[in-house]
Amino acid sequence: MIKYNLKCENNHEFESWFSSSDEFENLKRKKLLECIFCSSKVIKKSIMAPMISVTSKAENEINNLNKSLKLEKENLLKIRNFIEKNYEYVGKNFSKKVREIYYDKKTKKTIYGTTTLEERKELEEEGIDLISIPWIEKDN
Numbered sequence: 001m002i003k004y005n006l007k008c009e010n011n012h013e014f015e016s017w018f019s020s021s022d023e024f025e026n027l028k029r030k031k032l033l034e035c036i037f038c039s040s041k042v043i044k045k046s047i048m049a050p051m052i053s054v055t056s057k058a059e060n061e062i063n064n065l066n067k068s069l070k071l072e073k074e075n076l077l078k079i080r081n082f083i084e085k086n087y088e089y090v091g092k093n094f095s096k097k098v099r100e101i102y103y104d105k106k107t108k109k110t111i112y113g114t115t116t117l118e119e120r121k122e123l124e125e126e127g128i129d130l131i132s133i134p135w136i137e138k139d140n
């Protein structure tokens with residue numbers, strides 16, 4: 001079924017359901033369509049209806065995207081909370097600290113912090129495994 005917004009020659013607007021766009025054309029050709037207000041048989045489709053259906057479809061997609069974004073954000077927040085609770089934060093000293101731990105085999109602790117791309121590359125070349133995770137803000 002398709003819903004069309006229709007308009008007569010006197011600018012009366014109303015809506016009507018058709019099984020297909022062909023049915024609309026057929027009824028119109030046979031002059032079986034008429035305005036519900038003035039009975040005029042000069043009826044045309046108003047451009048409103050298709051616009052509405054496209055918009056609501058896009059709206060659904062945006063809503064779904066928002067929902068999965070929200071879930072994703074919650075998961076990232078969980079990771080962040082876990083790391084903050086269990087690991088030691090060393091901030092910008094990360095690459096220095098991580099080397100200390102790596103070369104001093106006795107120390108076994110997990111730290112987190114920030115590196116520059118350059119530092120990260122150096123650490124990788126030394127065989128130090130790092131994982132990076134997206135870090136999101138808690139507020140907002």
Ligand SMILES: [Zn+2]
Pocket residue numbers: 008009010011012035036037038039040
């Ligand atoms: Zn009319």
